Amino acid sequence: MTSEESRLAELRGWLGELSTPSRVFVAAGRFTEPDPDLPELAARVRDLLARTATDEAWRRFLPGYVPPPVPRLCAALEPLEAAEAVPFLTTLATVDLLWPSHRHRPAEAAARAADRVVTLLGPSGSWWTNHDAACGAVNGLTPLFDSLLAGTDGRHYALALQIADD
Template sequence: MTSTGAVLAGLRAAMAELATPVRVYVAAGRFTEPDPDLPELAARIGLLLADMAADEAWRRFAPEYVPPSVPELCAALEPLETHEAAPFLARLATVDLYWPTHRHLPAEPAARAADRAVSLLGPDGSWWTNHDEAGGAVNGVSPFLDSVVAGTDGEHFVVALQVAPD
């Protein structure tokens, strides 16, 4: 059995490997609320959106941006099957939303880091994205092109966000 400290350290390390300056933002942590669920995960997404918006690279384009409320974020999220989470997370860290031929990170290291994050949250982890795969749409959560994937095991969470100019 893995200790919560080791899981948290592993999640933070894996997610840090998926981050890139100005385009791919990540977060990993442990919930402090009792019995966290989707609203608590959405709140963490909101915090990451606020971090992105505070980055000078994006603040100048949307100085008045305030992340959506927790209910709005919950409404923008769609469930993602656990077996789809690692490939989706790796793709978010590698393939540019605006220029799909541009790569932010090499695919193999990103896939390994994504696999580790998903593995640490376990097979019963729940995963969410702002992509509506059935409708082929993205429920934007920022004033830019964006892609979010977030997961939790009910104790820990990870969030990845890629933004691109539109």
């Protein structure tokens, strides 16, 4: 296994520590396009949204759902300061969107995994979310409640999405 393959396997492994069945979905990979930017990252977000919609637990809530086109996803994503990526990812994997007292993952374990994911993408990694921190709004990506964090180092990407329905 090359160091590149090893790094990607580690990224996927740590993201897997943040996922939960039918609630927190994750994806990681390496871009195949030269010089990927936000549209390429949004395309990977779109793939994750499509995969989530086919999950057995969510199909009935998302009949006929088609993820937004890439330009609309780009417009929904807000930059997140790198220093906020670990706490945001920890919260996304830990705290339920509808029932904040319910925990999906133990906070300590989630923080450790989130820190490793962010570290693997490095200090120059860029982070995006569907939350607008300035006003507290969420740019919904699905007809459900959702929270997304997407990161990239320009070569690899890491995605985490929590969905909920009332």
